[in-house]
Amino acid sequence: MNFKRILFISAMNMLTVTQVNAQQKLNPEIEKKIDVLMSKMTIDEKVGQMNQYNGFWDVTGPTPVGGSAEQKYENIKKGLVGSMLTVRGVKEVRAVQKIAVEQTRLGIPLIIGFDVIHGYKTLSPIPLAEAASWDLKAIEKSAEVAASEAAASGINWTFGPMMDISRDARWGRLMEGAGEDPFLGGKIAAARVKGFQGDNSFSSPLRIAATAKHFAAYGFIEGGLEYNSAEIGTNTLYNQVLPPFKEAVDAGIRSVMNSFNTINGVPATADKHILRDILKQKWAFSGFVISDWASIREMIPWGYSKDENAAAKAAVEAGTDMDMESGIYVPYLAELVKQGKVNESYIDEACRRILRVKFELGLFDDPYRFLDEKREKEVIGSKANHEAVLDMAKKSIVLLKNEKNLLPLKKSGQKILLLGSLAESKNSPLGSWRIASDNNTAVSVLEGMKQYKESDLQYVKGINTTTEEPTFLTEVQYNTTDRSGFEEAKKAAKNADVIVMVLGEHGFGSGEARSRTDLNLPGLQEEFMKEIYKINPNIVLVLNNGRPLTINWADENIPAIVEAWQLGIQAGNAVAQVLYGDYNPSGKLPMTFPRNVGQVPIYYNHMNTGRPFDKDNNVFWTHYSDSEKTPLYPFGYGLSYTTFEYSQPVINKNQFQKGEKPVVSVTIKNTGKYAGKEVAQLYIHDEFASVARPVKELKGFELVELKPGESKAIQFSLTDKELGFYDNSGNFIVESGTFKAMIGGNSAEVKQVSFEIK
Known part of the structure; x- marks a missing residue:
């Protein structure tokens, strides 16, 4: 029976809305429609709405035969799938949506999710870089651009923004967030939610539902080690970790994603206190909670759940509404209800929350409203989008040092030498988490500087930063042995008035599963910098990185340092316009830069302790015996070409x-x-x-x-x-x-x- 017919049937035996706070200001018309629909759903179909699958075959190609892909295909036709992720492109999304709407009993549309972290095709700077702008309007615009391109591609839900506060530069996923401060992080979270969702009416087919992730304390994992445990006190939880999520909920965010970590021994996916007591009750969150990738199943190796039945029970009772790729809810939840081991009200609540967001997105009015091939061609990669991300990139750059007034560079009459393989890279500036973009589409620093036709510019690679070009799924192998380019670079340095060196991490050197124990410039880069400095000290260091680095030697010796992060598709133009003075840098650091990794975690909003500095700034006991206590660059720091x-x-x-x-x-x-x-x-x-x-x-x-x-x-x-x-x-x-x-x-x-x- 098609759902459109159901809407006109008088609801019989209306289901009670469970655990819905009156403060949520729910749309009564939508709630009535949900009641009607749920009165017609079987327990299996309700659980099906709680099931999300990853894209698993060429939807517009032949039907899969054999293996898990065939089972997923069949489950969609049975109404046992509520969402798909990583299916993208109007043709592909239309094909899978058509199965759900036209071949299932009730015709309930799918919600299509995707990781739109810092842009879809037209990439903005990585989120940590955007946070350095402290420009909420620009950040909102960046998210709006990302939403428009994703929506034009058929996607209506993003797994962003990430709002994990973290003080640990070793953690690779810093690049996805807004840094160490909950106040700044909260303001940026709200701006990104507004950029993705607009006024929350979703009247425009170019706005998409957003996700607050990762809930919670992912940024406080021990040792900065990915997927690790977090042991934190209530003071830290309530005052540092949770405030940005509260800002996102207040801004109307429609979904929240669990974090992978345990919090004081309890997997976040099964933490009733944060999911039910705080998020759903105290904050009156009316959207739905989705697990992170297979995080329900991962509670078994955590040693928390003994098997799939136990994991399904723990997750749903805690308040995890949708299962991303664990494949646990569909096989086990309905049977647990029938056995009386799980109360059906939990399934009803989860299903209701998911359907609510689908109604809000307008998917029941028109399941194909996000699917327009003409719009797809017009929006993705538009000139206006490129202009917006260029503006965002310029605002993200932080000037850390500018002695000798080396910057801005002269547009003519000055011999400028550009060094470093990152300067010519069109791939690294895109950063990590850019799965919808095309490789090698960034404007390189070399290309950006070449736009200044009157400039006397010479480029010499010097050294390769990496031994080979990495990918999202491979480890970055930095060059530690090949010095063959040193001599050519040193020879060129003798005749230069100013040297611009582009050094740092490769774009895939940070991100998920990219934790580091050493925060120095990796490979031979610092050695290369020191060798050039011996020849000519008039160096401008341009940093490309996704986390704070320890650059003590550079700070002590290099006269000018520019923090240029990974700035996305317009990176080279943004860097060049700052270097040549067409844009005066205004960025401020959203994270403290340590002097060495031994200071980590280091952050500005620390406690005073019982033996602090005295009135003459002498240190009593709270200090290191082999290093200064102070950071290399404090939170909020950033210079300008003016004062x-x-x-x-x-x-x-x-x-x-x-x-x-x-x-x-x-x-x-x-x-x-x-x-x-x-x-x-x-x-x-x-x-x-x-x-x-x-x-x-x-x-x-x-x-x-x-x-x-x-x-x-x-x-x-x-x-x-x-x-x-x-x-x-x-x-x-x-x-x-x-x-x-x-x-x-x-x-x-x-x-x-x-x-x-x-």
Whole structure:
């Protein structure tokens, strides 16, 4: 029976909506339609909606025969599949959607998912780089571009954004997130949700449902080691890990993905506290929860579930609504219900949540609304999309050092030598997690600099960064032995006025399963840099990387350093426009850069400890005996081609009653020769609280654009949301006491004012 006929049948024996909080503001018309549909569904069909399969054959090709592909094909026809992932392209998606809509008993459409991490075909910078822009409008636009291209390809659901807060640069998946700070991470999460989902009406076929991942504490895995366990206290969980997810839920995100890790011994996939108590009840999340790839099955090797039956039971009772590729829900859940071992209300709730999002996406009104071949051709790779990601790339670049005023480069009359194989790479700048893009489609730094026709530019490779070109599925093998290009590069360096060296990690050197114990420039790159420095010290180091690196020697010796990350398809143009001064860099670091891996995890919002620095900045006990305690570059750090001066901040009064809003004001002046943008950052410190508070916490920022000599006064209002914190029971509280408000251009260089809450 086709579903469109069902909608006009009076609902008999309406199912009760389970575990739905009144605060969710559900659409009553959609809820009625879900009731009607579910009254007609068998338990097997309900469980089928909870089942997601990976793409498994050429859908427009011959029907698969034999093996798991044939079984998946048959299950779609039986109505035992609710979603597909990695099926893309209008023709392919239409073919699989047609099976679900026209060959199953109820004609329930599939929701089509895909990892759209930093763009679909037209790639933006990696998310960590975008976070360095601190430009929420640009980040929202980047997500909008990604959504439009994915939607035009037939996809209506993305497994992003990732909002895992992490303080550990060893972890490869840092490149997918927004860094170490929950406040910045939360603002960026909300911006990306808005970019993907628009106003949440999904009236446009170019907006898609977003996923908050990974829930939760994936960024706090031990040793930065992929898929590892996380042992964290409640203070860290409530105040560092969860806030960005709460921001995403408040922004209307439609799905949440489990993390792979255990949290204090419990797999996140089976953690009732975070999934039911917090996400679904306290936060009133009305979308659905999907497992990460096979994370339900992986609870067996974790030593948590003894077999598939136990894993299915634990996951569904905890609140995991959809099974991604474990293949466990369909074979076991219905039978567990029939045996009385799992309450059917859990299946009803999960099915309802999934159907709700499908209705919201308009898939029941038109299952083919995302499938338009003309739109696919017009949207993907459009000129406007390229312009948007170029803008995002320029805003993501961070100037770390600029002595001798080596930058910006002169557009003529200056001999410039470009070195490093990464400078000519059209693949590495694309970064990791770009499964819908085409290899070697990035504008290289060499190509970008060649656009400046009057520039006297010479390129010499020097050395190969890697021994061979890696892929998403292969380990990066860095060159550690071949120095054959040293001499040619050294000879060329003698005659150059300025040398630009592009060094760092390959684009596939970070990402999932790319954890590292050494954060130095890999392979022979630092040795190569030192050899060139002996010949000519006028070096601009351009870093390509997906995580903070330890570049102590470069910081001590190289006069100019540019953090250029992996910037996507327009990388070379963005780097060139910054180097030649057509764009004044304004990025700020979203993560602390350590001096060495022994400092990791290192982060700005740490506790003071009982024996901190004294008034003369002497260290008592909290220090390393073989290294400075301070970072190489602090959180929020970034220079400009101009300079900015901050006035002493002032506050509207010194004492406030609870509920009153302290307003902190500061004037910023451009004291240099170039027009530029500055990210003014507000931090606070609650000096004495029932739970010890960090030395400083970011609570506001504003992007200010100033001409030379221009000044601007800005204000930050502190509401309860900024002044409060979560106690160890997860309750948000605002306490009386003394506070410091600090404003500056980074977390280490601030000016402060004190006030009191009565």
